[in-house]
Amino acid sequence: MHWGFIAIALLYVGILVLAPLVGIAWVAIQAGWSTIATTLRQPDVVHAFYLTAVITLITVAVTSVFGVIVALVITRDRFPGRPLMSAFVDLPLAVSPVIVGLMAAVLFGRGGWFEPWFSSHGIQILFAVPSMVLVTIFICIPFVIREVVPVLKELGVTEEEAARTLGASSLQTFFRVTLRNIRWGLLYGVALSTARAIGEIGAVLIVSGAITGKTETATLIILRFFDQYQDAQGYIVAITLALVSILLLVAIETFKRRQERMRQT
């Protein structure tokens, strides 16, 4: 009986998840190496990858630093409204990315709440990179927090207090004890954030205006290629992203296993 269950599980996951990966590899290779090389060297493609990388880097840096702070406050601090904080952290996971884009448009677009202040200072938020970074940050907020909180909860305060009694300052305790203990959970969250930031499309599509060479990310350029019936180039950029994601997946799985192993010691 159990071989039946295992077979069904393998079949479902294989057809649903694996087969499409194979499909895209096949199509991309069909395009031929010269097309692949030309496409990847196009200036707009190169810029798109560069922009994705910059946005991802900033997003991951911000969400990691502030994520650890929030995780510390959620697990170690006590004040009214703390469960509400936890629900807020989870909100970006449930909200559609297009709604996130809309939020940015309402806040920073023409007639938006903050638009007067920014335009009077000559800073453009919407249809420029800053808004793209902001929406990506919103969307990536939960990942580090959700992975670090359970680790912090399980670790408890005993090691930190021991360090304190031995004379360490708060900062030393944090860096030498807390951070060291949460490192795998943190890295797991960072890897998940990175993958999510690279893959963002709905929100950045709305806020960026998809201006080629200025605000077009890798995902946006794929969309444009398919809109313009340049399918082959779309597939090529897509599989490049897929390959990067697979590398990230390896990192994700490694960090996840290290974290689980750490929990058992």
Added chain:
Amino acid sequence: MSTRTLEHAALPPPESPEAGRRRSVVLRGVLARWGLRGTAILYLGLMIALPAFAVIVHGFSDGLQSLRDALAAPGAREAIRLTLVLGAVTAIVNVIFGTLVAYVLVRYEFPGRSWLSTIVDIPFAIPTLVTGVMLRALYGPNSPIGSFLEGHGIKVIFAQSGILLALLFVTLPLVVRTVQPVLLEIDETEEEAARVLGATRWYTFRRVVLPKLRAGIAAGGLLAFARAIGEFGAVVIVSGNIVGRTLTAPVLIFQLASQFKPEEAAAIATVLFGISFVLVLVTERLVRGKAPA
């Protein structure tokens, strides 16, 4: 016969209630405590609470008129209905198969088990747009599988079944990874006792395991539904966005926004957003309810 896996190793004993209530040394000192607390509140307040509030206010700015205008747009009602229906189907199908996959991962040992676990996480790592592109490559009209299916009258790409495949893909790990920890916590000895007393595996699952899994399954299903109704990247490439047939609510919101009708977009967004917000609260409740405080 099932075997104990590494995950069944004893977890470290929970800290005493006192230890939990003691403030962490990192937060000692009023300045540090308020500094960190303030930073956290400011960060979440500015980045999440404020935008959420802004969209809701904007959506209701002319009362319900924007909502009525938005719903009058061609294909709007169908889009919302399609989104909700596909979301529900996705949640139900993936709750069934996701629970099965989680059960198989937790209770069985077999060659390729870690591979299965890794593959389940693929949708977490792949950009949603690339998911749509992959499905198009595999089932599109120009592919061998696609043309074969179309010859038999089954359309996948630019049809609702393609959207469903995309939604199933992106939500699978949500269900599996939500149910898995709950399964891990369940004591296997009760199952074994039932089996020893003669119950079949299915009966054991239905009467012994399932009642305890209910909260986890519900949480996973709700998360999958919330994710599915908001999905944009995979759907926009795979569905063809045909008004009245394969146009979903998120794509509609995007179209309204690009047509410079932000009030109408915000109206529909508020409806969708309200649903998501409620789902998050309910899921939080469920997840917290099953774990002892």
